[in-house]
Amino acid sequence: MRNKYSVFSLIKNALSYHENWQRAWKDPAPKKEYDAVIIGGGGHGLATAYYLAKKHNMNNIAVVEKGWIGGGNTGRNTTIIRSNYLWDASAGLYDHALKIWEGLSQELNYNVMFSQRGVMNLAHNLQDVRDLKRRTHANRLNGIDAVYLSTEEVKKFCPIINTSQDIRYPVLGGTLQRRAGTARHDAVAWGYARGADAMGVDIIQNCEVKGIKRNGDSVEGIETTKGFIKTKKVGVVAAGHSSVIANMAGLRLPLESKPLQALVSEPVKPIIDTVVMSNAVHAYVSQSDKGELVIGAGTDDYVSYTQKGSHQIVEGTLNAILELYPIFSRMRMLRQWGGIVDICPDASPILSKTSIKGLYFNCGWGTGGFKATPGSGDLFAHTIANDEPHKLNAAFNLNRFVSGDLVDEHGAAAVAH
């Protein structure tokens, strides 16, 4: 039985110096057989397991993770959540996720610190202005809140932005999605892990997948560093390593894995109470609850699994940040890191069945998967349980690269890839 977190449990545990908190999830050895196994214990994988157990009554399932849960891209992103995508298919997918975010802390009984502080996208040239206005209209037609702001309104909403028309790429306007914001990334992984574990899901850490066993065109199980696990359904949610798993099953995916970097500054008092993104100059920034500026840089253009990335990428982003926010000129950067993102040619994800029965892929989220975590888990669970996609993820199938029915979100992405 899982104890509920509440103000009373906090007081009770304070009396025993916080030494008697119940374990949030168990540390089981793998069973011989499961009804389904999820490869990858990040936010998307854990959410998938949570919804499989909760909505589809699949409790005899496991999540296998080669490292520790939430140690990959879930713990490396800049925690931005928004749903102001251009195309109908993307709008449906990302807004489904945003709606779940709005009640997630209550549902999980775990504070994911979801903060709807708004996300502003800036325009720096006339094409940006046209694109962002078009996207604002498209968002509204899809029932997603969006407003277009003039330069003065941008300045009013976030006074530290340099809106002088003398800078190299002056701010000509912007869009604002007020329902958008940020959440605490680790808490999302931990909350889903705790919730899934409470319903009987085995979360197996330090368990790397070494092979996928097939019998003709169907899956029979997976080879792992903790032995063979028999299962008829395998959901792969391995982000940057999706192609590595696909190769084990003899599949090829339309993905390239590249390093994406982020960095945080020393903590300072509250200075920016929203999220600001600039596509044209590639700068985006928000402030964490600890007070650090959280800055996202770009991807390198070559394939790499090193979780590092090139220095000039960070330098380019900081140049843009300094021009837009002169007030940050004396800030010191504290930490920098990289994550490996799996990028699709159309910059949209894949949540799909494959040519192998019982093998499903949830990948290709590229540089922007965190925001979709709850929706991705919910829809991927539906796809695995029913062996059919939900109508919201039907467009994100693997076959679109054969049919040509791509969901080309490159132009609508908040920052250029």
Add this chain to the structure above:
Amino acid sequence: MFLINCPYCGERDQQEFKAGGEAHIERPKQPTELSDDEWAEYLFMRKNIKGVQFERWNHAHGCRKWFNMVRDTSNDEIKAIYKMGEKPPSQ
């Protein structure tokens, strides 16, 4: 970030180069006879190897010439560099 030994200019900073993706993907000789599956394979599907990978690079801010590289993507170590049209070194 690493140094790349351009076969025409010598060792230069990686910043000067542009990655051109997987090498030795041959353009179909008779495109009109290709099925949709074969087109998808040619256009979109990639090996995306974690380990030794063959790829194309362009010295974009230098001599602007294309060449091939063998690189370990798990640690960014460059194993070999050879000119376009040359046979890839055997691994």
